[in-house]
Amino acid sequence: MNSRKTSTPSVIPPGKKFDAIVVGSGISGGWSAKELCEKGLNVLMLERGRMIEHVSDYHTATMNPWDFPHHNQAVPLEVVKQYPVQNRTGFTITEATHQHFVNDLENPYVEEKPFDWIRGYHVGGKSLMWGRYSFRFSDLDFDANAREGIATDWPIRYKDIAPWYDYVEKFAGIAGDRDGLPHLPDGQFQPAMPDNCVEAHFRQAVNAGFPDRKVISARAAHLTAPTQEQTNLGRAKCQYRNLCMRGCPYGAYFSTQSATLPAARRTKRLTVRPHSIVNSIIYDEKTGRATGVRVIDEQTHQWHEFQSSIIFLNASALGSTYILMNSTSKRFPTGMDDSGQLGRNLMDHHFHVGATADYEHDLDKYYYGRHPAGLYIPRFRNLEGQEKQAFKRGYGFEVYTSRENWEHAYHEDGFGADFKEKATQFGNWKITLDAFGECMPYEDNRVYLTRDVTDKWGQPVLKMDVHYRDNETLMRKDAQEQAVQMLEKAGFSNINGFDAQAHPGLSIHEMGTARMGTSPKNSVFNKFNQHHIVKNVFCTDGAAMTSSPCQNPSLTYMALSARAADYAVKALKRGDLKR
Template identity: 90%
Template sequence: MVTSSASLQPPIPSGKKFDAIVVGSGISGGWSAKELCEKGLNVLLLERGRMIEHVTDYHTATMNPWDFPHHNLNVPAKVLERYPVQNRTGFTITEATHHHFVDDLDNPYVEEKPFDWIRGYHVGGRSLMWGRYSFRFSDLDFEANAKEGIATDWPIRYKDLAPWYDYVEKFAGIAGNRDGLPHLPDGLFQPAMPDNCVEQHLRQSVNATFPDRKVISARAAHLTAPTTEQMNLGRAKCQYRNLCMRGCPYGAYFSTQSATLPAARRTKRLTVRPHSIVNSIIYDEKKGRATGVRVIDEQTNEWLEFHASVIFLNASALGSTYILMNSTSSRFPNGMDDSGQLGRNLMDHHFHVGATADYEHDLDKIYYGRHPAGLYIPRFRNLPGQQPQAFKRGYGFEVYTNRENWDHARSLDGFGADFKEKATQFGAWKITLDAFGECMPYEDNRVYLTKDVTDKWGQPVLKMDVHYRENETAMRKDAQEQAVAMLEKAGFSNIDGFDSQAHPGLSIHEMGTARMGTSPKNSVFNKFNQHHLVKNVFCTDGACMTSSPCQNPSLTYMALSARAADYAAKALKRGDIPR
């Protein structure tokens, strides 16, 4: 295991009280900690895994393939046996990155139906390994449940979140263009990354041939023109290495380590405690509010308690729901909820459906560097004014392009001078259109606590009972057909439609299970991400999602976190939440 240069922290005595506790240090937790600290609160940030410090703990970030024992091509069997679930992605568990993913043997769960739970337990969480695509939701998304009579209504609309999208985009740094699409609102962008020749061709062809859709640059959390504020945090322009999952020593992409953690630390109000597994929330029956959290020290197995006036759950969708379900008391014998919705409505984008093809032109061209963001084809189905499809909601395509390099020579036959000449030439241009589709909020797609299996620390684990339905199947059929049609119209060759039938979880966009809503009868949290019944508990990660728009959700978690932290700090100041 890779150890951190900053794994030793000053001891924090059990029972110590803070103004706020933030559980989880990933994308939403980093934002919650930053905002609460900047608003004058003393914050304890709890992370169940080890410390990772920016730059110094990115141990593989600048390594070349030949620096690894197996050239970063093969992972030893003894390593792989610790990652049976994390390795299902096919790309996460490498010599360069496996240490950023959870040990599945120490952290098991039960699959009633297949569910790929991809996790990272360390300071920064999955903000170190995320895909970085950052899109706003629109009222098309926030109003869909209400208009279709599905699940429950979102308690917010785009106007509620728009200023907070502005706020987090400016700080995080999002590269993109203003594209004028009402269902994918524009934001405050740094310059988009330029297209390569294949991307230029696809963009021009689809935009000219299909009037109902528009190919745009993916909006990605990478700095292309850093602001003074960002540079003062030690961040720099993207270097086009595309080794992001190893940790970026330049701070060019948004992560807890590069952005929110240093901003929180400079207030002198932040305490970070790694190796802190939050087991449950402590509820005071007489006061009718939470007073703190119970923690297991990951290394010593010691049980501790920490107290605070406000608690923010940012442990990831399923992590936060686990804590709420495990927080039982006389008032909440079945977990901290009265609605019956806790653990229900688990969603994940269904993906790995679309088409691949070759591009047989521009063989005299190659790209400079490896830009980490490509093109995006926003949702074009079931938009206002269109004829309805055989399915509800919609999907968008992420577009990936590359050109084969010298390793294409592995499959070449021959020898001698001709073989060497072929082997030194670049191979074919490749393109993939991969759809990410919305999954509906099904009440019986759910998770439970089970004591049939326990983790390394003796805790019950989650049991997953989740699967896709007819709506997702119909959407996938259309997505594959449309991917093929766009590539055909654009003149690509060797077009191959695909549908891998990926299981829920593999998109790593799990959402729901402790949703926001309009009432404690239909939801766990209100419009400010505040627990309906326990007013000093907030949740702003994927657990709070009421539906799963097809856009990548992380930017929305950032905006919700900043908004909820502002509300909580003001409520404390007013005395609405007692100290």
């Protein structure tokens, strides 16, 4: 087993003031730091966990199964005990990947209702472990709340963010096709990953048999035809290993380590301080502005204060909200908010519902490599001009295929040469359709601060009071039925619908709790992700989301981060961020 690497935080002279502080180093934090540095600002990036350097700190990236003490099939009990929440999800804790997930014993939280909070506290955050599916939102999504009279209206529309989608896609590298769907806008794509034979059959059969839907290649943040800009950063084409969660030594998928961090570092304006737990924002009652942040050193437990002209919160949806709730002052006795919406409207995609099946044809075929992105079926319910369903909004399907290897012999009887020959043959093709559905922004789906439990550093923790409602239940019923119907029409066998009733948090797409909106009366942040009251504080991670379209949200965080950084730097230079 590989031990976690420790690193010494950067020594920052007392009284030093930065132009900007970025709290968090994941997908949105990396983008904020890159953009602010490239626009001429001196930036301090604070990460609560340890340093992970690109390539050199991906200790298990090139290990074979037999290189692990337990062949990557089991994790010692003393290790598992540190991850009770991360491990109960069923897909995170292995010998190869456990070091990228948070120690739950040191970082507890309280569950009023079940909530699976999956976290990675290290430089790069969940950009090292994310699923990499990257889809744009459309005006079907941005208009939804206003159209239905739900929650509050988004303060932006597609035209506001479209050029920023273009901008971040070109830099990050997104593999996909231009599919011409108005509710899933096309982007700046590199070539899509090729279908295997089962994917090709499923795509053709469903597209022919269901005129209201279209099977497309998943749009994934993997390089398939690297640009000069990307190779200059040391990135290379995807090697089709599908070991992404270990860290990619080729820089083929987008992460902070492979892309935004080296871009920010080459400006010579970035200081990265790991082991820095941001406790709260320091508010100046006289100027009405933030002056910096309070930090607990993760290793020494010592307190520090760091100063800056602007602050970008990119600590993850719940991490950024925690900091805002903990930032109390005479002006903000219950947290940095006037709307009453801080901590409310927590959303996460509901998933683990759909169907599985076998494909008994093309058994003489296999595939090259293990491509890390399959097919996607964009939302096809409640679109413009369609008959309305019993539920609002919609869902999309991620489609996964695979071929059984020797594992199929586990349940076979026999012995001798004939059995060995049979056991070394590939088994059936398998397919899974897994729906990701939109969760509505319910005001009473919320988080609180509580001192009933404290973390390793004596801080209060979050209490989760979140559950899915009738709308999500009705959507799940339809998703399972439609998955079964598509597999039946496409000629698959042994079809089984499933509904695993996943708890909020499990999709790892937490959104809301410090939403964007049109007024300080209905939201925490404005259309530029700028705090309505404390004008030099910005938030561009999942906390600022006003609703939760069924598409994976990370690409939108990237675009919002680049857009907000552009606005912030211009406002700073104009003097607009001073009282």
